Amino acid sequence: MIVDARGLRCPWPAIQLARAMRETANVIIVADDAAAPREIAALCTERGWNCDPAESPIGHGFRVIDPNQS
Numbered sequence: 001m002i003v004d005a006r007g008l009r010c011p012w013p014a015i016q017l018a019r020a021m022r023e024t025a026n027v028i029i030v031a032d033d034a035a036a037p038r039e040i041a042a043l044c045t046e047r048g049w050n051c052d053p054a055e056s057p058i059g060h061g062f063r064v065i066d067p068n069q070s
Helices: 012-021 036-047
Strands: 002-004 026-030 050-056 059-065
Touching (some): 002 012, 012 026, 026 050, 036 050
Antiparallel strands (some): 050 059
16 A cells, blocks of 8 residues: 655644554655655554565655554
């Protein structure tokens, strides 16, 4: 699943990511707010999710994976 959070100011990209992760264990999120990488990393650390840089059809973002979901 790709989450397009471009144009959203923090904390909205992190909120959109949390909502998407309720539906699937593998999300790419693209956000352009300068604070988004820090907010996304903090959320991933808090929840125990893996977060790595990733490319998507809509731009550079982060792949977030919940290792606890199958």
